[in-house]
Amino acid sequence: MRKKIRDHLGQNCLSLGKWHAAIGCAEIARDVYAGEKHILGVDVDYP
Incomplete structure (x- = not known):
């Protein structure tokens, strides 16, 4: 997977621990x- 990402981005990437994606999703x-309305440049429409 890292090779595919590296090829797509055109630069090396760092593989973090197995829980980092879950932590990011929780955040x-x-x-x-x-109530945040914009996250990582994406508009959020949540009641």
Whole structure:
């Protein structure tokens, strides 16, 4: 997978631990729940 990402980005990438994606998703969910309207450049439309 890292090779595909590296080829797509045209640069090396760093592989983090197995829980980093889950932590990132949890942080995004927390921000959406708290009412954030823009996350990583994406508009959020959540009641």
